[in-house]
Amino acid sequence: MTMAHPQQHEDAVALSLRDLRAGYNGRTVLRGVDLDVPHGTFGAVVGPNGSGKSTLVKAALGLLAATRGSARFFGSPLARVRSRVAYVPQQDAVAEDFPITAVQVVEMGRYPHRGWFRRLTAGDDVAVAEAMEATGVQGLANTPLDELSGGQRQRVFLARALAQRADLLILDEPFTAVDARTEADLLSLLERLCATGVTVLAVHHDLRTVRDRFVYAVLLAGTVVAEGPVGDALSADNLERAYGIAPLAQPATTVEA
Ligand SMILES: Nc1ncnc2c1ncn2[C@@H]1O[C@H](COP(=O)(O)OP(=O)(O)OP(=O)(O)O)[C@@H](O)[C@H]1O
Numbered sequence: 001m002t003m004a005h006p007q008q009h010e011d012a013v014a015l016s017l018r019d020l021r022a023g024y025n026g027r028t029v030l031r032g033v034d035l036d037v038p039h040g041t042f043g044a045v046v047g048p049n050g051s052g053k054s055t056l057v058k059a060a061l062g063l064l065a066a067t068r069g070s071a072r073f074f075g076s077p078l079a080r081v082r083s084r085v086a087y088v089p090q091q092d093a094v095a096e097d098f099p100i101t102a103v104q105v106v107e108m109g110r111y112p113h114r115g116w117f118r119r120l121t122a123g124d125d126v127a128v129a130e131a132m133e134a135t136g137v138q139g140l141a142n143t144p145l146d147e148l149s150g151g152q153r154q155r156v157f158l159a160r161a162l163a164q165r166a167d168l169l170i171l172d173e174p175f176t177a178v179d180a181r182t183e184a185d186l187l188s189l190l191e192r193l194c195a196t197g198v199t200v201l202a203v204h205h206d207l208r209t210v211r212d213r214f215v216y217a218v219l220l221a222g223t224v225v226a227e228g229p230v231g232d233a234l235s236a237d238n239l240e241r242a243y244g245i246a247p248l249a250q251p252a253t254t255v256e257a
Pocket of ligand 1: 025047049050052054
């Protein structure tokens with residue numbers, strides 16, 4: 001029997017996972033995942049390559065069927081609160097030959113509020129324009145997606161999530177294709193969003209950035225090794241348990257996870 005989600009004030013916990021298990025083709029890659037991501041936190045999911053970070057995100061969002069366990073968002077199944085949860089997929093998951101312009105991608109962020117077949121309102125147009133400005137892609141509005149660089153595309157998908165004005169933003173490796181300056185800009189943007197009460201949960205491989213900039217971390221290695229305030233979750237002991245080495249003690253500035 002799976003553990004029940006504890007009675008929570010619906011806005012205290014943005015994402016709650018209980019005994020989540022998921023995998024591919026009969027192979028389990030994630031098991032026994034219990035997690036409570038506090039609402040309003042700036043959170044990262046870290047762990048070695050293949051530790052199940054993307055799998056966790058996809059299973060939580062129902063993009064991959066969990067083989068056991070459950071996920072709740074703000075105390076409810078995702079279907080009940082879909083407009084409150086935005087997702088920025090890993091860029092290699094985005095079809096490059098999708099015949100669509102940048103602004104059309106960002107407008108998709110409004111569909112959870114409007115439905116697919118309703119015209120966008122003036123309010124939707126404002127949300128789209130603000131999101132494109134915040135991510136610096138307003139000049140690319142009419143450029144086809146397949147003509148954008150990887151970094152530009154990443155900004156456009158972040159703009160789509162911002163346009164949704166969701167309460168929880170889940171991002172899978174949002175900084176992989178962007179340069180250091182853009183990463184710093186986007187991190188600041190996410191921090192500002194967080195300061196307005198939005199929960200951010202980003203899969204991120206750079207442990208130093210996570211330690212320096214994030215507040216909350218989930219450390220994964222096929223299951224949750226640690227979860228909580230960054231300083232506690234990423235303790236030397238926990239990192240050693242997850243990575244088999246003490247990554248932050250290494251001289252390199254980043255550790256691929
Ligand atoms: N579509 C898929 N089909 C089969 N196996 C998969 C699939 N996606 C991921 N896997 C496997 O599941 C395991 C976990 O993958 P996942 O992408 O969740 O790891 P990750 O922690 O996000 O890795 P990385 O840091 O390399 O992005 C890996 O062994 C991977 O090979």
